[in-house]
Amino acid sequence: MSNPRRVRAALVGAGRMAGTHARVLEMVPAIQLCAVCDPVPENAARLAETLGVPAQTLTTVLADPDIDAVILVTPTPTHAALIRQAAGAGKHVFVEKPVAGTLAEADEVIKVVKRAGVQCQVGFQRRFDPAYAEAKRAIGAGELGRLATFRGVSRDPTPPPLDFLKTSGGLMVDLGVHDLDTMRFLVGEVAEVRAVGAVQRLPELAEFGLFDSAVATVSFENGALGTLELGLHTAYGYDIRAEVLGERGRLHLEMDSPLHLTRYTAEGAVKRPPRGFEERFFAAYVAEFTAFARCLLTGQPVSPDAEDAARTLKLALAAQHALETGETVHVASFAEKDKVGA
């Protein structure tokens, strides 16, 4: 590490999520952003100007001995190749979810990161949200007793652009991967998954075999059962929920749990839901980057790492396969060759 108290990092990818991370990283003093890279020069220049850092090529960034880490905020199909390049140059990696687009790529990522001796943390920010972290602690301490059911809901207010969705891997891999990771984080490994989907609001998705709405049911290895509901278009805002029921009670993580403001007007009481992921999970993004920096500076292992995230990817690909085929998928034995069209 070039400075024992600060991680010097470059932001790779300057699109939608990079804008959020740029604002988040202003709140993380242990990370100093030094450069922005994006093959689209306008994207790179816009964000570089906002941040007051140079727009550089990836080659320049990777050759710079003063840069310790890269923060990859690029489309999912680019993740594995970028991790390979960064690890090969000895840079630590923070990569947005999912770790890669396929299981073969995820396996390769695990190997290259290990071989290079660098750390690779994957962006499952919900694990760092104070409510999710407390739920994890309470469940681990046995406060719910034996777990019975999990209920998850993820509703985006508006969908990402169609070009993004076409290469995103599908609803279970792009949006559902967060809930499927939460299932693993709070309840345990999933044994089987089934799913149904529909195009309810966005007819332009149909010709690409994509869904805007889906419901999955899962059976956990520990005997618990779960449901997950996903939607890409929601009239009232960003709605993320999780509930875990056990023999002694239940934990309910709601969209508005950190927002304690209710407005009372002539129309009645109004609790405004968050507008999107940045508003709902801002503190969680700050916490995940703070943890990433702490691990790099102290040499402790990051979490979730590539191996952990590869298990979530396998579950998400299995759920996507269930959604596309109507089959019940046994997660442990799911292989890429089982995929539709493989």
Ligand SMILES: NC(=O)c1ccc[n+]([C@@H]2O[C@H](COP(=O)([O-])OP(=O)(O)OC[C@H]3O[C@@H](n4cnc5c(N)ncnc54)[C@H](O)[C@@H]3O)[C@@H](O)[C@H]2O)c1
């Ligand atoms: N954790 C979350 O809450 C969350 C939310 C949204 C998106 N994401 C993830 O963030 C990632 C990016 O999503 P987005 O919505 O910002 O996409 P986007 O399409 O808006 O932006 C991607 C940017 O990456 C650039 N890019 C493409 N290939 C590149 C390369 N090889 N090197 C450098 N830059 C490259 C593009 O030009 C574009 O500017 C995805 O993996 C997505 O799943 C995570």
